[in-house]
Amino acid sequence: MFLKTESYGVSKPIKLNQLKLLNFRCFQEIAWAFEGKHIFISGENGVGKTALLEALSLFAPGKGLRQAKLSEIQSYTFKTQA
Secondary structure, eight states, rough: EEEEEEEEEEEEEEEEEEEEEEEEEEEEEEEEEOOOOOOOOOOOEEEEEEEHHHHHHHHHHOTTOOOOOHHHOOOOHHHHOO
């Protein structure tokens, strides 16, 4: 999977081979391995498809897909343990 990131005002692609999320939105802990050039994401409502896209969007400049602050995207479980 290729993403574009901006460094010093220049947009350049990065290759993402895997992603591990800890206490992010609906995920306590999960890991994905990305193979190939295209990724197909499917699933029932509420299983975390948008959360995955939001996590990927954090590699881009700005605040991510939903414009959320990092304190707002930690999972509920993580917040109650802190």
